[in-house]
Amino acid sequence: MxxxxxxxxxxxxxxxxxxxxxxxxxxxxxxxxxxxxxxxxxxxxxxxxxxxxxxxxxxxxxxxxxxxxxxxxxxxxxxxxxxxxxxxxxxxxxxxxxxxxxxxxxxxxxxxxxxxxxxxxxxxxxxxxxxxxxxxxxxxxxxxxxxxxxxxxxxxxxxxxxxxxxxxxxxxxGHAPMAGPSTSSPAARTSIAILPFENSSGAPDQDFFSDGITEDIIGGLARFRSLSVIAASSSFSFRGKAVGLREIGIKLGVTYLVEGSVRRSGERIRITAQLVEATSGKHLWSEHYDRSVTDIFAVQDEVTKMIVSTLVGQIESADVRQALRKPTTSLAAYEFYLRGLVHMRSYGADDNHQAHMMFGAALERDPQFALAHAYLALSMIALHGYANAPRDILDAALALARKAVLLDEGESGCERLLGLIHTNRREFDLAERHYRRAYQLNPNDANTLVQMGGLLARRGKIEEAMRWIDEGFRLNPFPPPWYSATLGNALYILGRYGEAAAALNELPNPGPFTCARLVACYAQAGDAAATDEAKARLLRLCPDFSTEDFINRGLLLERPEQRELFRQGLLKAGLPE
CATH class of the missing domain: 3.30.70.1230 (Nucleotide cyclase, GGDEF domain)
Known part of the structure; x- marks a missing residue:
């Protein structure tokens, strides 16, 4: 041989x-x-x-x-x-x-x-x-x-x-062509590079602070797994080089760039940041932050969180606009997902149905897309009245949300939406557990903070709830309308009825359950004229409204004294038992 x-x-x-x-x-x-x-x-x-x-x-x-x-x-x-x-x-x-x-x-x-x-x-x-x-x-x-x-x-x-x-x-x-509809997947994530923030103070000993801000923003954005964030070693390689933003974007293979500066003057510090579309050089967002430097590291942490949370919203909005500019024949899984988010966050009569279709289409193109599974679960219960959905719908939504977490155990959004599904199933212990996991995975996600606060309010932990909600609003100063619904519910439980009504009035196209909450707010606040107006609007939407039905179906409250507080408000307004 x-x-x-x-x-x-x-x-x-x-x-x-x-x-x-x-x-x-x-x-x-x-x-x-x-x-x-x-x-x-x-x-x-x-x-x-x-x-x-x-x-x-x-x-x-x-x-x-x-x-x-x-x-x-x-x-x-x-x-x-x-x-x-x-x-x-x-x-x-x-x-x-x-x-x-x-x-x-x-x-x-x-x-x-x-x-x-x-x-x-x-x-x-x-x-x-x-x-x-x-x-x-x-x-x-x-x-x-x-x-x-x-x-x-x-x-x-x-x-x-x-x-x-x-x-x-x-x-x-960095020069891979954009994939077609049958080949694209969420692996082609939105890409972003954070360039080293310029130290504008004129003092070289402050370089550590501007570099620290930059690296913290990179770390904070990296927690959002829908983003592909270039490591500091790559983005810092352009420091001091005469290279245009468009060329940097090409060389790093990114869609967006963030640049900024840090200036210290006496006991004050100003940090500026701006988001740029790499290919066009178009500035999509900019902001500056003025703070005292009493505790310079606390300032660094605070500003980093605000920049990160705002950037994510701006990037997402830019992605949505870009996706909607493309012809439907070339949409891929991620683009269907973005379209689903647009409908999920809108309040039209057909938006929940459209969102459900978009997330389903995303999964047809990539069955392993974890976030599409999670949002399909959410759209499913939204179509059927959330907590009032039939049991088989709630069970199917739970199965989808659990699968999402299994597909991507490091995605905080999947954990957050699993917590939301458990909330609508009135499984509050499990909901809190998953919200806390979501926060551990990504403490910069304002959505997690506000939803966790809403859950804690429902559980009677009202002081802790307000801390979570306030932090969520701080990190996301231009929030989606549902933040106001969560805040309004918590403020009502606190007995701050006028503030609760103001928050609830931020919601577009309020349905019967929101109108009922407004009636209770005005009645408890002693505003007779506003009570009568809100009551009339409620009865136009729901002529056969009953307080008992609202308490049993419209509220997700764990503690009986909270349910009683809403009952008192509705009965005080003269609504039927």
């Missing part, structure tokens, strides 16, 4: 795969096979050969290639992707062939014509982590590149790879 040649050496492994290959084959097998063979012969093989690579395996939907140089491997990958974009530009979006490419450097075993070892598996997992039309490389590969080429990649941080014990630090090519 002749022994097969076995060789062990350090090599650079490139794994490629065709995005949506099964879908393309199902749609048109003959055309897909012809197109793949043509691309392998005209683009893949020539580029690999020109850079000293060797194709170890060539499958229908991908390849495994070995190089002796990381620089050559990355150069080959970039050339492949750029030539593919040019080749496919005239092809209908849904029929385009896109590659994902992953590159690793590791010790491998070459056995005959085969390539073996954990390093090969990592390359395959990196390929799966790449964006459609993108390249994902291991940090060890990134370190081999020249300074210019390194700038073409954005820091993806450490990620867990399937069946790989240790997390791997990865970098993503």
């Amino acid at each position: 002749v022994d097969e040649r076995v060789e062990r050496r350090v090599a650079v492994i490139m794994a490629t795969d065709i995005v949506g290959y099964s879908r393309l084959m199902e749609a048109d097998e003959t055309s897909t096979l012809d197109a793949v063979k043509r691309l392998q012969a005209s683009i893949l093989s020539p580029n690999i050969a020109a850079r000293g690579g060797r194709i170890v395996k060539l499958m229908g939907d991908g390849s495994l290639v070995v190089f002796s140089s990381a620089v050559e491997a990355v150069d080959c990958a970039i050339s492949l992707q750029e030539e593919l974009v040019s080749d496919q530009k005239d092809v209908v979006l849904d029929d385009r062939i896109l590659f994902r490419i992953g590159i690793n450097l590791a010790d491998v075993v070459i056995e005959g014509d085969d390539l073996l070892g954990d390093g090969v598996n990592v390359a395959a997992r990196l390929e799966a982590s790449a964006e459609p039309g993108g390249i994902c490389i291991a940090d060890i590969v990134h370190r081999q590149l020249g300074a210019k080429c390194r700038l073409d990649f954005r820091d993806g941080g450490e990620i867990a790879l399937k069946n790989i014990v240790r997390p791997v630090h990865v970098w993503h090519w």
